[in-house]
Amino acid sequence: MYTSGTTGEPKGVVLTNAAFMGEVLSMDQILVETDKEDIRYLIEDLLVLKPTIFCGVPRVYESIYRGVMEKIEAGGLRQDEAAPRFDRLVFDKIKLAFGGQVRLMLTGAAPLPKHVKEFLRVTCCYSLSQGYGLTESSAGCFTSIANVHSMVGTVGVPMTTIEARLESVPEMGYDALASVPRGEICLRGKTLFSGYHKREDLTKYVLVDGWFHTGDIGEWQPDGAMKVIDRKKNIFKLTQGEYVAVENIEGVYSRCPLVTSIWIYGNSFESFLVAVVVPERKALEDWASSNQETGDFSSLCNKTKERKYILDELNSTARIHQLRGFEMLGAVHL
Template identity: 65%
Template sequence: MSMLGTVGPPVPYVEVRLESVPEMGYDALSKESPRGEICIRGDTLFSGYYKREDLTKEVLVDGWFHTGDIGEWQHDGSMKIVDRKKNIFKLSQGEYVAVENLENIFGQAPNVQIWVYGNSFESCLVAVINPNKQGLERWAESNGVSGDFASICGDAKAKEFILEELSKTGKEKKLKGFEMIRAVHLEPVLFDMERDLITPTYKKKRPQLLKYYQGIIDDMYKSMK
C-alpha cells in the first residue's frame, strides 16, 4: 500500500535514472524532491524502432532510453510519474492534446507568441499570448480602440480579434474542435527570463508559466461557465 500511486521500484536487470529538465524546473539531484526525465538501460531493453533510425537516435542516447515521462523518486525506492516532458495531456472528455504541436501551429497566426494551457479537469484550451505590438496597435487604430498598448491588450474587442485569427489558422490546419483555443489573455509584457518564464534559449518554462498566470487561467475558465 505504501507504493500506491507509483510504478514501483526498478525490476531486475534494468537500470533507471532521472535526467534533469531545467526548462521545466525539474532537478534530478534535488535532495528534497528529485525529479526529472525517466531514463532506462538494460539488456532487456528494445534495440530501437523498426525502420525508424531517426526516432531511435532521438530516444536512445548512450544506451539510455529517454522515456519522455517525468518521474520522482520516492523515499522507499519506488518511482512516481508526475508529468510528461513533451507535454501531452488529456482533457476532461478524454481527448489527448499535444500542446507543443498546437503552439507551433497557432504560432503561424499573425502577430502572436503563444502559450497554450489545458488540464484534465477542463474540456477546452485557453492561451496566454504576447501580441505583436505594432500589429495590434494598427488594428486598434483601424477599429476605434484607443489607449496605450496595455489598455488595448485588455480590450474585449482585441481579444476577440486575436481569437478569430487563431480560429482561422486552426481551421486552415484542420485542427479538431477540442484543439481550438476558446479564451485568451493578451499579455503586453513579453515572456522573459527576469520572471523565470523562459530559458536562455527561449524555451517556455511551463510550470513557472502556470504558477505566474494561475489566477488569469482560473478567470478564463470561470468566464466560460
C-alpha cells in the same frame, strides 16, 4: 551545467571534459563538411564586423521573415520587374542585415518552420542548417547537412559521436517499428552527460541501459534524417477524454502573424483549451487604430474586442492547418 527548467525543475547536468571535447570535434567535422572556407566565429556587431557564420534561434529568423513579408504585402510589382527589383530592394537588404558576408546560418533550440527555412535559403542564398540537442548531450547531437534539400524541415542526421534510435510510445500512438517509424528519441554516445547532480533517481529514470530518453518524439525520414514532431511529456487529457499534445499545437498557433509567443493550457476538468499570448505589438496597435480603439499597448491587451480579435485569428490559423475541434482555443489572455 543546469538545464533551463522549461519542462520542470532545473537539473544539474554532469558533463565530463571528454563529452565537451567530443562535441567540439563533432562540430568541427560538420563545419568542414558544410562550409569549405575558413571559419570566423559570430561577433556582436554584424554590420561592422561582418561574420561569415550566423547562429540564431527560430524566433530571430521568424521575425526577419515576418518583417520582409509585411513589406512585400504592402504593395506589388509587375512580373517583369519583380526579379531584378527584389534582388536590389529586398534580397540584397536581407543579406546586408546579416553583415553581407554570411556563408552559413545555423539554428536550433526549437523547430524552425519549413516555410521560413525555404524563404531564407532562397532570399539569402546561404547554407542554412538546423540542429537538435540538449544540455544532457553537450548541446548538438543532430544536424542537417547544407544543400541536401530533402533535409529541409528536419534536424538532420546524428553527429559523429552519437547513436540514435526510436522507442515506441503506445499511449500516444507512436510505433517505432511502423512503416513510418515514430517514437521517443533515445541517444547513446561519448558526448552524453554522466548523470544529474545529486539526483540519482532522475538519472536512473532517463538513462536506461546506456540510452538517454530525451522525451522528444521523432520520425525517421527515408534519407536517415530525423524530424521532431512532438513532446512525450507535454500531453494532457481534456474532460471529454481527448489527449492533447500541447507542443505540437503551440507550433501551429505560433504561425499566426499576430503572435510573438504563446503558451497553451488545458486539464481534465475542462473541455476546451486556453492560451496566454504575447501579441505582435505593431499588428495589434494598427488593428486598434483602424477600429477606433484607443489606449497604449498594455491597455489594449486588457480590452475585450482585442482579445476576441486575437482569438479569432488564432482559431483561423488552426483551421487552415487542420487542427481538430478540441484543439481549438476557447479563450485567450493577452
